[in-house]
Amino acid sequence: MANARSLPLLVVDGYNAIYASDAYLSLVNEPRTEPRAAASRLSTDPFDRAREALLADVATFAAGSFEAVIVYDGARNLSIERPERVIGGVRVVFSREGQSADAVIEKMVTQARDAGRPVTLVTSDNTIRATVAGVPVSLMSSALLAREVDAIEDERASDERLPGKGRMALEDRLSPASRAALDAIIGRAKRGDS
Numbered sequence: 001m002a003n004a005r006s007l008p009l010l011v012v013d014g015y016n017a018i019y020a021s022d023a024y025l026s027l028v029n030e031p032r033t034e035p036r037a038a039a040s041r042l043s044t045d046p047f048d049r050a051r052e053a054l055l056a057d058v059a060t061f062a063a064g065s066f067e068a069v070i071v072y073d074g075a076r077n078l079s080i081e082r083p084e085r086v087i088g089g090v091r092v093v094f095s096r097e098g099q100s101a102d103a104v105i106e107k108m109v110t111q112a113r114d115a116g117r118p119v120t121l122v123t124s125d126n127t128i129r130a131t132v133a134g135v136p137v138s139l140m141s142s143a144l145l146a147r148e149v150d151a152i153e154d155e156r157a158s159d160e161r162l163p164g165k166g167r168m169a170l171e172d173r174l175s176p177a178s179r180a181a182l183d184a185i186i187g188r189a190k191r192g193d194s
Contacts, residue, residue: 009112010066011105012058013123013142014051015073020124020142024050051092057149059088066120069093069108073101102128113137 018024027049054070062068074094084093095101102125109132112119118136122145123129129139140148 007065007067008118008120009108010058010062010068010120010122011108012054012068012070012145013101013105013121013125013128014054014070015047015101016123016125017054017070017142017145018047018050021146023146024053027053055087055090055092057146059090060152061145061149062090067091071095071101071104071108074099106131109137 018028029046030049051070051072058068058070068090070090070092072092072094074096084091086092093104095104105121105123105128109119109121113132113134113136116136118138120138120140121129121132122140122142124142133139
C-alpha cells in the first residue's frame with residue numbers, strides 16, 4: 001500500500017455530503033439500538049449515525065486511491081470534544097470554535113494545490129467550489145459521491161454472488177501450515193472440526 005501522503009487528497013465537506021443524500025439524512029436523529037449500558041456511554045448527537053455512514057462510505061470510496069479527510073463544521077457537533085481522529089484510514093476534522101468548515105476546507109485544498117498535490121474536493125457548495133477550483137483540484141458533487149459508493153457496493157455484492165468470489169473467512173485465506181498452527185492453537189485436530 002502506498003504511503004497516504006503520496007496519494008491524491010480527497011477532501012469531503014461532511015455536512016454538505018450528509019444533506020445531499022436521503023440515505024444519510026434518514027440516519028439523522030435515528031436512535032441507537034445498542035444495549036442500554038453501551039448506549040449510556042454514547043453521544044446523544046443526532047448526527048452520529050449519519051457521520052458514521054459517511055465515514056464508512058468515504059473509506060470504501062478512497063480505499064488505496066486517496067488520502068481521505070472529512071471536514072465538519074464544529075458548530076453542529078453537540079459534543080464538547082472535537083478531536084481530530086483517523087478512523088478506517090479516514091481523517092475526521094471538526095472546525096474549531098469561530099472557524100467554519102469552509103475555511104478549513106479552503107486551507108487544506110489550497111495548501112495541497114500550492115504543493116502540486118492532486119486533490120478531489122467533494123462538495124456541492126458553489127462558494128467553496130469557486131474559491132478552490134483550479135489545477136490540480138478536481139471537483140465532485142456530494143450526490144455523485146453517494147452514487148459512486150452505491151456503485152462500488154453493488155459491484156462488490158455482484159462479485160460475491162459469483163462462484164469462488166464470495167467472502168472468505170480468515171481461516172480460508174491461510175496457508176496450509178498457518179492453518180495447521182491455528183488448528184493446533186484452538187485445539188482442532190483437523191479442518192472442519194468445530
